[in-house]
Amino acid sequence: MLKQNLQFKLSQKLSPQQIQLMKLIQLPTLAFEQRLLEEMNENPALESGKDEEEVYEKDEFDNNDEYDDYEGSDNIEADDINVDEYLSNDEIPDYKLQANNFSDDDDDRENPYASPVSFHQDLINQLNTFILNDTDREIAEFLVGSIDDMGYIRRTIQDIVDDMAFTQGIYTDEKNVERILHVIHELEPSGVGARDLQECLLLQLKHKTPTESVALAIDIIEHQFDAFTKKHYDKLLQKYGVSQEQLKKTIHEIEKLNPKPGGSFTGNNKVTENIIPDFAIRITDGELELTLNGRNAPSLHVSKDYQEMMQTYKMSRDKSHSQKDAVQFIKQKLDSAKWFIDAIKQRQETLYVTMNAIMHFQQEYFLDGEETSMKPMILKDIADMVGLDISTVSRVANSKYVDTPYGTKLIKEFFSEAMKNDQGEDVSTLEIKKILQNVIEAEDKHKPLPDDQLADILKEKGYPIARRTIAKYREQLDIPVARMRKKI
Secondary structure (H helix, E strand, O other): OOOOOOOOOOOOOOOHHHHHHHHHHHOOHHHHHHHHHHHHHHOOOEEEOOOOOOOOOOHHHHOOOOOOOOOOOOOOOHHHOOHHHHHOOOOOOHHHHOOOOOOOOOOOOOOOOOOOOOHHHHHHHHHOOOOOOHHHHHHHHHHHHOEOOOOEEOOOHHHHHHHHHHHHOOOOOHHHHHHHHHHHOOOOOOOOOEOOHHHHHHHHHHOOOOOHHHHHHHHHHHHOHHHHHOOOHHHHHHHHOOOHHHHHHHHHHHHOOOOOHHHHOOOOOOOOOOOOOOEEEEEEOOEEEEEEOHHHOOOEEEOHHHHHHHHHHHHOOOOOHHHHHHHHHHHHHHHHHHHHHHHHHHHHHHHHHHHHHHHHHOHHHHHHOOHHHOOOEOHHHHHHHHOOOHHHHHHHHHOOEEEEOOEEEEHHHHOEOEEEOOOOOEEEHHHHHHHHHHHHHOOOOOOOOOHHHHHHHHHHOOOOOOHHHHHHHHHHOOOOOHHHHOOO
16 A cells, blocks of 8 residues: 655755765875866866966855756847857967967977887797797697796696697697696796796706705705705705705795796886875974975966956846756856865865874874884874864875975875784884884894794783784784794
C-alpha cells in the first residue's frame, strides 16, 4: 500500500565553492600554478597582474532582477547594443602591437630535446649484433619483451612457449627457448633476463674477471645461497675452510652486485619530482621568520572590459533577449573570477596561519635542528590553535614542504604521537625513533642487538617501551632484524 507523508530532515552539504576551496588548499605550489593557468584559460574575465581599480561589485547584481524577470520586446533589435565592441582594441595604435627588433640572420634558438632509448629498445639493439635466424630472433625479441623494468623474466619457460604459440604463432619447445635465453643473458647490463635473484647474481659474477674471491662467491651463491641470505657465516667458514678475511672479501664482492639490473639502465627516463618549498623558515637574530612562497600569491584581477560591459548593460534602457543571455554569461564569469580571487586569498591566509602555528609549536626544533627536540604534535593541536577543522590542517600538512636551515622537510613529518618517559613527561615518538636509530648505528655489527635487548637499552635511557613497539619503530625506519644486520 502506497502512502505519502512529509518528513523534516536536517543535513549539512558543502557548496561547490567550499569543495573547490578545499581542493585549492590541498594543492602544493606546482600543482597550484597549473590549476591557476587552467582557470585563466577557462575564464576570460580573470586576468593576471594588478588592477587599477575595482569597478565590478558582486552585490550590485545579486539582488538585481532587472534581467532575471525581463520579458523581451519584439520592438528591440539584438544589434542595438553590440557587446563585442567593448572588447575591441581600437584605441591601441597598430605600431604598439608590432615588433621588428630582430634581424633576418637571427637564429631560431630552441632548447634541444633528448630522444631517449628505452630499456627494452636498448636490449633489442644489442640483439642486432648477434647472428640469429629469423625464428631465433623472433624468440629472442619475445623474451626481451617478457623482461620487466627490474631486468627479470618472471614467467616460466613453459608459459613463454605456450604464449608464443597462441599469440605469435611461433611453435617451439622449452629446450630451444632455454638456448635463446642464454643469448639474452649475454646482453648488458649483466644479470638481465634472470628468473630469480640467485640466477641474477650468478650471471653478474660470471661476467667478472676471475679471481679467488669471485670463484668462492660463485660457489657460495650456487650451492650455499640459503646460508648466505640468512647470514650463517659460521657455517660458510666451516664449509669452505677459509679465513674470516677471505670470506669478508668474498661477501664484499657479492654486495657490490646489482640485484635490479634493469633499474640501473641510464636510458630509463623516470619522472623526477621537483620539490618547490611552499614555505621558508629563517633564523634572524635568534627569532624565527616565516615566509610563504610568492608563487602562491599571484596578482589577479577581474577584467575591466567585462566590468564595463556589465555597466553598459545596466545603464541601457533597451534590452533584448540575446543581450540578456550574453550578460548572464558575463555575470557568471565575473562572479567566478571574483570568487576565485577571494579563494586564493583565503588559501594564502590558511596556509600561512597553519604553518605559523606549527613553527611556534616546534620552535625549539626550528632553532637548534635537533630531532630529539621535536615535541609531540597531532593535527588537533594545530587545529585548536588556528581555529580550523582537523581536515583542513591535514590538507595543508600532507602535501606541502618547508625550507628550513636544516633542509627541505615535508610538513607532516613534524607530527607525531606522544609517549611518556620514566619521568611521566610526554615525549615525541620521533625522538624515540631517533634514539633507537642511534643505538642501532652504534651496535657491534658482529653481534647486532635483538629487539628485546634494544628495549632494555631504551628503558635504561628513560624510555620504557615494549619489544613489539621496538619492532614496529624499527620497521618504520627500514632497519632489518638483528640477524640481517650482522657483518663478518
